Amino acid sequence: MSTTLDVVAAVLVLIGSLFALTAAIGLVRFPDTLSRMHPGTKPQVLGLVLVLIGAGLRLRDSVDLGMLVLAALFALITSPLFAHLVGRLSYREQSVRTDLMTVDEMDEPDE
Structure with a gap:
């Protein structure tokens, strides 16, 4: 059973690393x-x-699992907030390419 969990853990780490690589690219x-x-x-x-x-599958200790869960929750909570703030700031500073936008929902109508 331990060998199976180690193989699953290695596959998950490898797939996660590939996702991080594609994000960097x-x-x-x-x-x-x-x-x-x-x-x-x-x-x-x-x-x-x-x-x-x-x-977590590799370590299997309650203290380690707690820290890993906290790290995952922190990433899941802060990532959308970070993206929202960066998007708003870049739009307000007009450093976006409007030719790539299909809809500009933040554009204020001229009245």
Whole structure:
């Protein structure tokens, strides 16, 4: 049973690392801040959670599991907040490419 859990843990860590790698590639390749917010939040957090689950399967201690759960919760809570604040700031500073936007929901109508 221990060998099976170790293999599952290794696979989860490997898959999580691949998600983190694709997030890093996306951060480098995408053209503007709003486009970079997606790989900076979604695959990065999913990769981190998979790595933490793999580490939890490998460690199997209650203290270690508690710390891993807290790390995962912190990442899941702060990632959307971070993306929202970065998106708002980049929009307000007009450092976004409007030609890539299909709908501008923050545009104030001229009255």
